[in-house]
Amino acid sequence: MKRYLYILWLSATVFSTQIIRAQIAPLVIGDSLDLAIRVELTNSPKAKLRLEKFAAELMVLDFYNTYCGSCIAAFPKNNILQRKFGNRIRILPITYEDKKKVDGFNQKNDYMRGNELPIIIKDKTLSALLPHRGVPHLVWIWQGRIAAITSGDMLTEANVDHILSGQSVVDWPRKNDFFDYEMEESQQDTMLYSKFYSYQNGAKLNYLIDTIGNRIRAKFTNVHPLPLFTFLYGKKHPEMPFMKKKERVVLNVKDLTDFERDTTMPYSLWLQEHSFCYESTWPLGIEQLALMSNIVTDIGNRLGLEVLYTTHRARVWVIKPMQERVVPHKEEPNAVVQSVLIWKGLLELFQESFPPIILDGVDPEKKITVYPSVTVKDFVSMRQILNMNGLELVEEEREIEALVFNDK
Structure with missing residues (x-):
């Protein structure tokens, strides 16, 4: 009898699990979202609530994680939008990460310290209903139905005004991480x-x-x-x-x-x-x-273009060996040693205002020490780090590779 009851219980469990999985079908534009879904929160007076508690004329579900730099950088702007539009909108950041991870990150990050938005944590259900591969991933719910699914840069004051005024968003660029266009x-x-x-x-x-x-x-x-x-x-x-x-x-x-x-x-x-x-x-x-x-x-x-990969003259920064004697710099904790090639490549990548950086007479694999006491943000600070390592930085006009676009 016990074996019979166990089989019944196991069958019921498997059957109910299949029903739950079947119910979590991805939602698309035009569908309505069940606001009875219960979510777990941080940065909120209550740790658990139903989504209906956040119901507003416009809800923006903002899927993110703490590893996404552009997501984090958008938090101050999103807080301003929430305050400006008040109860008419509700911006809800959503992450799969747990409270310890999110709170610990928020306490250390400058963008997050003044955050007033409640954050949905440990999410599985909403991500299953609204699947995506990349973040930020925004789902706009207008009057109870999904009106748009976009990238994070679409969350602007002008676009919030646009949708609140009832204007069409059918032509907005859609974010679909599973789009498979084949002719x-x-x-x-x-x-x-x-x-x-x-x-x-x-x-x-x-x-x-x-x-x-x-x-x-x-x-x-x-x-x-x-x-x-x-x-x-x-x-x-x-x-x-x-x-x-x-x-x-x-x-x-x-x-x-x-x-x-x-x-x-x-x-x-x-x-x-x-x-x-x-x-x-x-x-x-x-x-x-x-x-x-x-x-x-x-x-x-x-x-109607002719596109060439050729050379032209442009202003660049050139790294050269330094002629003067190097004055030893005192050791600093957390100093980083890396090749000059990798270091200058990272600066070119992340410092958009920097021009191309050229090595002249310097071994690309030469190791340099990058000291945390010097933040490289311009020509002077970059030169300071190089001088500490026996190298010089000069600005010159040189022949460099370029893409040239000509009208035909």
Whole structure:
């Protein structure tokens, strides 16, 4: 009898688990969200509440985690928006992390110290209902229904006003981390072809070069000319330096609207207007250099551009051996030792205002000590660190590699 009851209990448990799993079907735009869902919170008077307690005319579910720099940097702005719109909106940050992790991070981080937004923690249910792969991931719930799913940069005062006034958001750039755009005719077509088409809403940025049958396919989705041509020339020239510097781009074009971003609008909206998709196939045996050259020419023709990887003169910072005797610097705790190549590469990457940095007569593998007492934020502070390591920094005009865009 006990065995019989155990089997009944086990069957009921398995059956109920299957029902629960079946009920957690991903929601899409137009669906309503069950506000009876119970959530766990931090930075809130109550540790557990139902979502209905946060009901507002507009709810913005902001999925994030403490490892996402852009998510954390947005918290002060989101707090300002919450205060400005008051009870009309509710911005709810949501993370899978636990209270100890979140609270510990918030106490140490400058962006989070003044946060007034309650944070949903240890989330599983909402992430199952609204699946995603990357954060920030925003779900806009307007009058009880999902109106939009976007990237984090779309949460602005103008966009909140837009949706609160009842205006359509159907054309907003959609964030869909599971979008799989495939042109069936492309896979079945045995002929070589080239296609150029507009931005695909909901599709992810994608650079793909693969094989289909006896052909090589190049497929680029929602791409912008600058990073696309950088990618293509990088395939031709693996030694190409870091190109995301204004000194490495020359625009000999009459219309700059596709190249100069309007900073008054969210990047997602700007990208929607100035990106495109491209697909082409090529013979399987074609060499990579020839393939990349052909793709560059084909896309350039469609855009009315000639794009060259060449050299021009520009102002740069040059690291050289120092002639004077090095004055030993006293040891500091937490000093970091790394190669000068890696150090200058990180500065080029994260210091957007810095020009290209060139090594002249310096072994790229030379070890330097980076002292925490000196924060590198400009030419003077960078030179100070280099001087401590027997190196000099000078500003010069030099011939450097660049992408040159010419009108055809």
